[in-house]
Amino acid sequence: MFDILIRNGKVVDGTGARAFLGDVGITDGRIVAIGPELQQEGRRVVDASGLVIAPGFIDPHTHFDVQLLWDGAAKPALEHGITSIIPGNCSLSLAPLKADDRKTLIGMFQQIEELPPEAFTQAFDWTWEDFAGYRAAIEPALAVNVAPLVGHSVIRLWVMGADAQQRAARPDEIAAMQDLLRECLEAGAVGLSTSFVDVDENARPVPSRFAQFQELDALCAVLGEFGRMLQIVPEFYDTDITIARIDQLAELSLKHRIPTTLSPVFDNRQSPNNVPRTLARIEEQTARGARVWPQMQTRPIDISFSLLRPSLFFARLPGWIKVLRLPVPERMIALRDPATADRLVADVGEDGGERLMGRLVVRGGGEAPDHLVGRTLGEIAAERGEVPARALITLSLENDLSIGFLAANGGHDSTERIGPMLANPLVHIGASDGGAHLTSFSTYGDTGYLFSEFVRKSGALSLELAVRKITSDTAEIWGLKDRGLLKPGFAADVVVFDPQIIARGEERPAFDMPGGGMRYVRDSIGIDTVLVNGEVAWSKGSYSDSATGRVCELT
Amino acid sequence: MALSLQRRFTTPEPDESLESLAARSLPDLPLDVAMEHIRGWNLHIFLMRRPRGLLLGGDVVFIEPPQT
Numbered sequence: 001m002f003d004i005l006i007r008n009g010k011v012v013d014g015t016g017a018r019a020f021l022g023d024v025g026i027t028d029g030r031i032v033a034i035g036p037e038l039q040q041e042g043r044r045v046v047d048a049s050g051l052v053i054a055p056g057f058i059d060p061h062t063h064f065d066v067q068l069l070w071d072g073a074a075k076p077a078l079e080h081g082i083t084s085i086i087p088g089n090c091s092l093s094l095a096p097l098k099a100d101d102r103k104t105l106i107g108m109f110q111q112i113e114e115l116p117p118e119a120f121t122q123a124f125d126w127t128w129e130d131f132a133g134y135r136a137a138i139e140p141a142l143a144v145n146v147a148p149l150v151g152h153s154v155i156r157l158w159v160m161g162a163d164a165q166q167r168a169a170r171p172d173e174i175a176a177m178q179d180l181l182r183e184c185l186e187a188g189a190v191g192l193s194t195s196f197v198d199v200d201e202n203a204r205p206v207p208s209r210f211a212q213f214q215e216l217d218a219l220c221a222v223l224g225e226f227g228r229m230l231q232i233v234p235e236f237y238d239t240d241i242t243i244a245r246i247d248q249l250a251e252l253s254l255k256h257r258i259p260t261t262l263s264p265v266f267d268n269r270q271s272p273n274n275v276p277r278t279l280a281r282i283e284e285q286t287a288r289g290a291r292v293w294p295q296m297q298t299r300p301i302d303i304s305f306s307l308l309r310p311s312l313f314f315a316r317l318p319g320w321i322k323v324l325r326l327p328v329p330e331r332m333i334a335l336r337d338p339a340t341a342d343r344l345v346a347d348v349g350e351d352g353g354e355r356l357m358g359r360l361v362v363r364g365g366g367e368a369p370d371h372l373v374g375r376t377l378g379e380i381a382a383e384r385g386e387v388p389a390r391a392l393i394t395l396s397l398e399n400d401l402s403i404g405f406l407a408a409n410g411g412h413d414s415t416e417r418i419g420p421m422l423a424n425p426l427v428h429i430g431a432s433d434g435g436a437h438l439t440s441f442s443t444y445g446d447t448g449y450l451f452s453e454f455v456r457k458s459g460a461l462s463l464e465l466a467v468r469k470i471t472s473d474t475a476e477i478w479g480l481k482d483r484g485l486l487k488p489g490f491a492a493d494v495v496v497f498d499p500q501i502i503a504r505g506e507e508r509p510a511f512d513m514p515g516g517g518m519r520y521v522r523d524s525i526g527i528d529t530v531l532v533n534g535e536v537a538w539s540k541g542s543y544s545d546s547a548t549g550r551v552c553e554l555t
Numbered sequence: 556m557a558l559s560l561q562r563r564f565t566t567p568e569p570d571e572s573l574e575s576l577a578a579r580s581l582p583d584l585p586l587d588v589a590m591e592h593i594r595g596w597n598l599h600i601f602l603m604r605r606p607r608g609l610l611l612g613g614d615v616v617f618i619e620p621p622q623t
Binding site for chain 2: 168194205208210211213216238240241281283284287288318
């Protein structure tokens with residue numbers, strides 16, 4: 001008798017093979033049988049009639065590092081069918097980190113990933129410094145599987161202290177970083193992450209950006225001892241630099257026999273040749289034997305913000321960020337101050353923000369006056385005889401800063417163009433940023449959006465290919481052992497969903513962060529049941545209290 | 556498959572100045588001209604970055620103009 005029998009579903013096994021009607025038998029956390037009309041019974045039976053049975057989805061680019069300390073399910077990712085996540089991207093991880101450097105790291109997470117400081121101070125006891133200690137802290141309550149990266153910036157901080165953000169490393173320091181990375185990999189890290197674009201809360205480049213290529217090469221030599229991944233954040237806004245980064249990654253991949261990935265890569269009308277040129281170079285380097293995987297996300301980036309909180313929207317406007325970090329009463333005073341407002345308006349450029357802010361749309365949701373909802377800031381500003389940046393300030397002050405704006409279609413802006421790119425075998429679907437950018441947009445539901453937008457609506461991917469791209473392809477790229485397929489002997493990470501309706505829900509605010517902090521989330525649509533290592537973790541709208549997630553074993 | 560020609564670049568040496576980088580990258584040009592070229596071909600460092608022109612060890616620094 002199986003522990004669980006999932007019966008009478010459309011089996012999409014993750015290989016890309018054609019779906020077939022069948023059952024899946026699970027015992028001791030493993031898949032033990034797949035086929036039509038299995039004869040054994042199950043202690044628990046999941047009726048999958050009319051539904052797809054697929055391997056659990058794997059999200060390769062997340063920042064759930066801190067959330068896992070109070071929420072082992074990485075909610076709401078799990079209810080979207082995500083059974084394995086990779087945190088620690090973009091050079092930032094919670095270990096290894098000396099206690100004295102915690103404030104520095106919190107500042108970077110706040111600036112780069114829009115995580116509130118309270119998330120690091122109010123929900124858990126920070127008891128560890130090394131990577132094994134972090135693993136021990138998250139492991140007991142995991143409901144999803146985790147394959148954590150270790151961040152290059154924190155490795156530099158550990159070895160070099162404050163000098164990590166000032167200079168190149170000496171040979172002895174590089175050797176110490178190699179030893180530290182080796183220790184992390186032995187403790188289960190899936191690889192190393194680094195960044196070439198990020199800055200801290202003081203607009204200072206993060207430590208990884210001060211590293212010479214020779215330092216990265218030395219660290220990749222250690223990755224090569226284990227065959228583990230190097231993840232980078234490239235200068236995604238410039239195609240020539242992105243191609244240069246691809247060439248660097250290819251060199252490292254070939255020399256050290258490691259997989260590498262760059263994320264994100266965007267396509268939009270302003271730079272229509274970016275992805276075609278990027279993929280052409282990837283194709284050339286792949287033909288040489290290099291493993292360089294560009295990650296593309298399924299969704300466009302729609303940034304919602306108000307002047308109540310700092311937002312990614314102002315990432316290139318440090319003067320605005322500085323004012324938005326003031327306590328609200330002081331912020332209101334600053335925004336009312338004519339000299340400050342003039343300075344902010346000047347900061348956005350000579351056009352007064354027409355290009356940057358003119359197409360912002362006033363969001364609904366209760367706070368905004370009805371007659372403004374859905375209109376562009378450019379239109380409203382013209383009526384008021386103001387430039388858009390000035391109108392943003394005055395409208396916000398008139399509404400106690402609560403009026404919301406939407407900057408739509410950043411990143412991708414065309415389903416017709418993105419679909420074939422996502423289907424391209426050289427493209428790694430990912431870059432969700434799950435668990436980050438809490439107050440700017442929801443980073444949950446990209447998998448539902450893949451099926452609703454690119455399988456059902458545009459038809460760019462078959463159901464089978466879409467499943468493969470976010471299951472076995474991901475597991476193979478990252479070396480996750482026995483995951484990503486419905487196959488006897490593999491871990492029973494399974495998602496049961498309705499292919500006719502699977503989608504992402506509307507973006508909505510939730511106030512469930514430590515200290516009552518707000519984040520944007522999306523509910524799942526069409527996900528029936530999610531199993532992690534053979535236990536039901538989510539079913540028909542509810543989480544179980546299972547904690548069967550694990551730190552992933554690697555190939 | 557052969558690699559197509561792409562824009563050539565270098566990376567900064569430890570604590571390297573613009574002068575030094577320009578001199579070694581474009582040795583056949585007068586230094587001031589070489590520096591001006593490097594500035595103009597690398598707006599991500601010399602225009603967009605704060606502080607402007609801060610050279611970082613991880614930088615890609617182009618040593619020729621964009622291909623047309």
